[in-house]
Structures are given as C-alpha cells and as structure tokens.
Amino acid sequence: MTQLQRRRIPDAAVARLPVYLQILNNLHATNVVRFSSDELAALAGVNAAKVRKDLSYLGSYGTRGVGYEVTYLIHQIRRELGLMREWNVVVVGAGNLGCALAKFGGFAPRGFPVVGIVDNDPKKIGQLTGALKVSDVRNLQKLVRDLEVTIGAITTSTSAAQSAADALIEAGIASILNFAPIVLAIPSSVSVRNVDLGVELQILSYYEQMRIEQTDSKNQQESNAVPV
Amino acid sequence: MTQLQRRRIPDAAVARLPVYLQILNNLHATNVVRFSSDELAALAGVNAAKVRKDLSYLGSYGTRGVGYEVTYLIHQIRRELGLMREWNVVVVGAGNLGCALAKFGGFAPRGFPVVGIVDNDPKKIGQLTGALKVSDVRNLQKLVRDLEVTIGAITTSTSAAQSAADALIEAGIASILNFAPIVLAIPSSVSVRNVDLGVELQILSYYEQMRIEQTDSKNQQESNAVPV
DNA sequence: AGGGCTTCGTGCAGAATTTCACAAAGTTAA
DNA sequence: TTAACTTTGTGAAATTCTGCACGAAGCCCT
Incomplete structure (x- = not known):
C-alpha cells in the first residue's frame, strides 16, 4: 500500500x-x-x-x-498545526477559572472560540458569563454536536474532573485541556494537555533548592579550605 | 574530590x-x-x-x-523537590490574571504563598488585591529582599514581559513562572517555566487534525475498495 | 563567469529517555 | 524450613531527541 x-x-x-x-x-x-x-x-x-x-x-x-x-x-x-480553520471550545465548570476563560476574548482571534460553557450546579445553569449562558452538563452531547465543538476545557473542582472528562469523551470530544490537578483516566485515542500551576511551581522549587545547595556546598568548601 | x-x-x-x-x-x-x-x-x-x-x-x-x-x-x-520549606512568590503585573493569582488562596497551603504584587501603572499602585497592596515595580528589589521572595510570576502584557523578567533577575530572582506568550531572554542560571494556553491549544489542534485526516483517509480507502 | 560568502538540509553520533526483563529480596502459607 | 508468589531495583536494549559538521545551493561582487 x-x-x-x-x-x-x-x-x-x-x-x-x-x-x-x-x-x-x-x-x-x-x-x-x-x-x-x-x-x-x-x-x-x-x-x-x-x-x-x-x-x-x-x-x-x-x-x-x-x-x-x-x-x-x-x-x-x-x-x-491545523490552524487554517477554527476549533470550537466548550468549557466544563463555570467556576472562577471557567467563567474567566469564557469571558476572555483572547482565544477567538487565535482560532479557538469558546462557544459554550456547562456546569452541573442548578444555581449556575442559566446564568450569563460574558456572551454565553451556562448550560446543563447533561446537554453536553447536543451542544457539542450542534456547535461542532472539538476541544473541551475542564475547569471543575478536582473531584468532578474525571466525570467531566468522561462526559466530554461520551459527547465525542477527543482533545482535552485539563486545569484540574489530577491525572485523567482516558482512552489513548484522546489527547490531553494538563495545565497545573502547582506542578510548575514544584518543578521550579526543585531547581531553586538545587541552586541553593550548590551555593551552600561551595561556601562550605571555601570556609573549609586551609589557608596557606 | x-x-x-x-x-x-x-x-x-x-x-x-x-x-x-x-x-x-x-x-x-x-x-x-x-x-x-x-x-x-x-x-x-x-x-x-x-x-x-x-x-x-x-x-x-x-x-x-x-x-x-x-x-x-x-x-x-x-x-x-524542596517542599520542606515555603517559597515566597511575587507577582509582576496587576492585571486580571495577576490579581487573580494574588487573591487565589490555593498556593499558600501548598507552600507557595504570594507575598507581593507589583505593577508600573500609577493608577494600579496602592490598590488592594485581596490582602495585598500593589507596589511600585521600582521597589521590587527591596520587596524581594525584605520578604525573602524566591519565585517571580510574570502576568504582564506581552510587551512588558521582558522588562519584567529583567527586573526580577536584577532583584535577585532565579525562578520565573511566565504567563506571557513570549520566549524570555534570560541567563542560563535562571529557571523559567512557561504557561501558555495558546500553545497548549495549538498542540491539541495538531493532533486533532491528525486524527481527522487519518479517519478521512480510512473512509477514502473504504469507499475505494472494490466490492467482491 | 567564477570565486567568495551565506545559510539551508540532513546524515550521523552522542545524549537522554523509555521500556524490557530478570535477579534480588521480601512475604505468605503449609 | 521450604516452596510459591509478589514486587522492587536496575542493567541493558530500544527509542527518541539533540547537536555537530558538512555538502548543497543560492546570492553578490568583480
């Protein structure tokens, strides 16, 4: 072939x-x-x-x-990179971060318009965030199909993130941007990118400590040096 | 040795x-x-x-x-990882993201308290964001020394990010978490972690397109197949 | 036209990372 | 105690990624 x-x-x-x-x-x-x-x-x-x-x-x-x-x-x-077309994004989780993403106009001009936001909290469903109304997460599949969504952003609490992922995959989404500090269990056919500031800070912490220890051991060495 | x-x-x-x-x-x-x-x-x-x-x-x-x-x-x-102690964080740029980080209480319990926030805009200096008052970026060095800051988070506009980095390094910071969509020019002795949602979305876009093309070519193949 | 200069494209070697596979070391049960 | 079983720790192979080095190809100047 x-x-x-x-x-x-x-x-x-x-x-x-x-x-x-x-x-x-x-x-x-x-x-x-x-x-x-x-x-x-x-x-x-x-x-x-x-x-x-x-x-x-x-x-x-x-x-x-x-x-x-x-x-x-x-x-x-x-x-x-596949940027000759737009890729519609749906946000799952209408908390602080989710609403910020929905309101933030910075993604649409770069080809990733946020076209929907969903939550499972009845108090949030129906509220406006920017130009979008929060939908019921149970309508996710319909929303994904109707608005041709291809990317899902998970901005729920940690405990709800896995079921959010399940719902997205169930709805046919294969690309996930995950903000929850958890490793999602997903089939290998789905792509995930994790954004976790805690992880980033801890990586910085490691190298920062490394530097400090090196400086310390150098100083140690110097003060141990026998003057001629 | x-x-x-x-x-x-x-x-x-x-x-x-x-x-x-x-x-x-x-x-x-x-x-x-x-x-x-x-x-x-x-x-x-x-x-x-x-x-x-x-x-x-x-x-x-x-x-x-x-x-x-x-x-x-x-x-x-x-x-x-160096998490037996706390690492103090200063935020440079009191915009939406910077203020959100300063207000967000989720980092302190994980060992990364945000102890300061600075900006160069006179209109923002002096304002309160959560428990912190926005300082003048010109006081950065003093702030870093007095509060024993080790990590700087850059949340400025793209155009101001490089000078923010310069100021942080000048102030003695060697670990930077950069949210601006720009590659910072920094000495190799400084660690940087970049958080750029645009980049993450574009990576997802590549693999999404890849999947679509594969599906397409498979369908193509099937419809080309000669029925027995 | 031809020599000198610049910069791409890439083979290849070395480094880094991942994965396999299995001996070593421990537990459990009779 | 011994045999069967589990799970670690780690050489070594396999894979991926990086960086050097240099031929190829184009430009410019005389």
Missing part, C-alpha cells in the same frame, strides 16, 4: 512549532520579511540546527544562503 | 515527581497506606518501570514483595 498517511512530526517538534509561530507573528508585525535559522533560534532560545530540522518537517521551505520568508513560513506552520 | 554534590535527577523525572506527589496525597487522604509501582503507574498513566526508576532516584525506599509506604514516599518526594 502506498504511504498515504501524513508524514509524522516528532512530538518534541510539534510542541515547539507554536512557539516559532508566535515569534514569526511578532516578526511579521514588525515588518520583518525574512529570517535565518540562527535568528529564530536566538529568539526561541534553542539551537539553530534544531530550528532547521523542525522546519524541515514541514517541507523544504527555506532558501540556502538567504533564509526563510516570514509570511510563507507562518502559512506553512499554521497549515501543519 | 569526594562526590559531595547532590545526585542529579533527570529533568524528565523531576517533572513527574509533582504528579506522583499529587496522587500520593490523594491516596493518603483516602487512608491508603501502601502502594505498588503498578498501582501508581496506572494512576499516573505511565509505565510501571518508569515509576520505579523515578522513585529510585530518591533512594531505595520500597520493599520488595510489598511496595512503597504512602506517607514515607510523600516525605521523600517533598524533601527532594
């Missing part, structure tokens, strides 16, 4: 493409027309060879001796 | 330890006393061998044939 399936981009490269895109959008806004892998590498804080390899997964869109064209590359990255 | 320096834990393992810790805290709350690497692996959604190897970086704290003790492991992970 002929290799019809799409060229697969390594996960690590996929995670960097949005960062490149962000930088290229900035370059474009400042009227930069062309860039070299060296320049993008410096801006992205990575190795130039890595930039070239990452971009080469999209195809050979550079010109040797010249570099890459900003607008053309933006187009290619957007195509590859 | 004797190997005084701390056993170094691989970055990938460091990033998983907070997740294990979260799960173990839950187990502890439900009165679970012991667990096996298989059980934790299932809960964390990873391979059991990986769990054992990750935990082995802390030392040999399991018992063969039995498993690990929840409370003891919690203690060891906390020690290793």
Whole structure:
C-alpha cells in the first residue's frame, strides 16, 4: 500500500512549532520579511540546527544562503498545526477559572472560540458569563454536536474532573485541556494537555533548592579550605 | 574530590515527581497506606518501570514483595523537590490574571504563598488585591529582599514581559513562572517555566487534525475498495 | 563567469529517555 | 524450613531527541 498517511512530526517538534509561530507573528508585525535559522533560534532560545530540522518537517521551505520568508513560513506552520480553520471550545465548570476563560476574548482571534460553557450546579445553569449562558452538563452531547465543538476545557473542582472528562469523551470530544490537578483516566485515542500551576511551581522549587545547595556546598568548601 | 554534590535527577523525572506527589496525597487522604509501582503507574498513566526508576532516584525506599509506604514516599518526594520549606512568590503585573493569582488562596497551603504584587501603572499602585497592596515595580528589589521572595510570576502584557523578567533577575530572582506568550531572554542560571494556553491549544489542534485526516483517509480507502 | 560568502538540509553520533526483563529480596502459607 | 508468589531495583536494549559538521545551493561582487 502506498504511504498515504501524513508524514509524522516528532512530538518534541510539534510542541515547539507554536512557539516559532508566535515569534514569526511578532516578526511579521514588525515588518520583518525574512529570517535565518540562527535568528529564530536566538529568539526561541534553542539551537539553530534544531530550528532547521523542525522546519524541515514541514517541507523544504527555506532558501540556502538567504533564509526563510516570514509570511510563507507562518502559512506553512499554521497549515501543519491545523490552524487554517477554527476549533470550537466548550468549557466544563463555570467556576472562577471557567467563567474567566469564557469571558476572555483572547482565544477567538487565535482560532479557538469558546462557544459554550456547562456546569452541573442548578444555581449556575442559566446564568450569563460574558456572551454565553451556562448550560446543563447533561446537554453536553447536543451542544457539542450542534456547535461542532472539538476541544473541551475542564475547569471543575478536582473531584468532578474525571466525570467531566468522561462526559466530554461520551459527547465525542477527543482533545482535552485539563486545569484540574489530577491525572485523567482516558482512552489513548484522546489527547490531553494538563495545565497545573502547582506542578510548575514544584518543578521550579526543585531547581531553586538545587541552586541553593550548590551555593551552600561551595561556601562550605571555601570556609573549609586551609589557608596557606 | 569526594562526590559531595547532590545526585542529579533527570529533568524528565523531576517533572513527574509533582504528579506522583499529587496522587500520593490523594491516596493518603483516602487512608491508603501502601502502594505498588503498578498501582501508581496506572494512576499516573505511565509505565510501571518508569515509576520505579523515578522513585529510585530518591533512594531505595520500597520493599520488595510489598511496595512503597504512602506517607514515607510523600516525605521523600517533598524533601527532594524542596517542599520542606515555603517559597515566597511575587507577582509582576496587576492585571486580571495577576490579581487573580494574588487573591487565589490555593498556593499558600501548598507552600507557595504570594507575598507581593507589583505593577508600573500609577493608577494600579496602592490598590488592594485581596490582602495585598500593589507596589511600585521600582521597589521590587527591596520587596524581594525584605520578604525573602524566591519565585517571580510574570502576568504582564506581552510587551512588558521582558522588562519584567529583567527586573526580577536584577532583584535577585532565579525562578520565573511566565504567563506571557513570549520566549524570555534570560541567563542560563535562571529557571523559567512557561504557561501558555495558546500553545497548549495549538498542540491539541495538531493532533486533532491528525486524527481527522487519518479517519478521512480510512473512509477514502473504504469507499475505494472494490466490492467482491 | 567564477570565486567568495551565506545559510539551508540532513546524515550521523552522542545524549537522554523509555521500556524490557530478570535477579534480588521480601512475604505468605503449609 | 521450604516452596510459591509478589514486587522492587536496575542493567541493558530500544527509542527518541539533540547537536555537530558538512555538502548543497543560492546570492553578490568583480
């Protein structure tokens, strides 16, 4: 059988493409027309060879001796990441974070309009958050189908997060952005990205402590040194 | 020279330890006393061998044939991650997100109290956000020294984020949690964790599109199949 | 036209990470 | 005590990711 399936981009490269895109959008806004892998590498804080390899997964869109064209590359990255269309988002959990996401207008212009928000609390159902009315979570399937939702954001309490995930998957969603500090049990056919500030802070804590210990042991060493 | 320096834990393992810790805290709350690497692996959604190897970086704290003790492991992970003490956080940027972080009480109990918030907008300086008064960013150095701040969270606009980072580093901060969608230019001695929902959504978008294309090509194949 | 210069694309080696597989070490039960 | 069973800890293989190094290809200047 002929290799019809799409060229697969390594996960690590996929995670960097949005960062490149962000930088290229900035370059474009400042009227930069062309860039070299060296320049993008410096801006992205990575190795130039890595930039070239990452971009080469999209195809050979550079010109040797010249570099890459900003607008053309933006187009290619957007195509590859699936950003030529909009992906509708539904928020599950109308708490502080959920409502903030629903009101925040920053995602629609970037291609991810929040088109619905649901909750299971009768007191919240029917209330307005920005332009959206909170729906009953039991209507999730219908809402997903009617509004062609493809991404679900879980902003419930930790205890409700797993059933929120179950409901989303039941409704046909295969992409989940999870804000609850819990590892969701989901089939491998579903993608999840976790956003957990506690985890991020704890990772920082580890390296911070590491630095402190190194400094301490150096000082220790110095004060132990026998003066000649 | 004797190997005084701390056993170094691989970055990938460091990033998983907070997740294990979260799960173990839950187990502890439900009165679970012991667990096996298989059980934790299932809960964390990873391979059991990986769990054992990750935990082995802390030392040999399991018992063969039995498993690990929840409370003891919690203690060891906390020690290793540097969670035996508090790490004070300062928020730079008193916008929606910055104020939300300052008001949100969820970090203090987990060892990361937000002890200050600064901005450069005279209209915001002096205002109250929760229990904190917004300080002038020019007082950052003093604030960091007086309140023993070790972590800075950047919640400014994108355009102000780099100077916020510069100010934090100038003030002696070496751990930054960055919410602005920009790659910060910082010396290698400083740790940064980026939290960018746009990036997360775009990664989801890639895999979502991938799935759709695969389904499409399968349907294509089926309809092309010659019936016998 | 041709030499010099720049920058891409990529093979390859090395590093990091993941996974397998199994001996070691413990428990349980008769 | 011994045999059967469980589960850890860890070498080693497999996989993924990174970074170097260099040929290929284009531009510019004379």
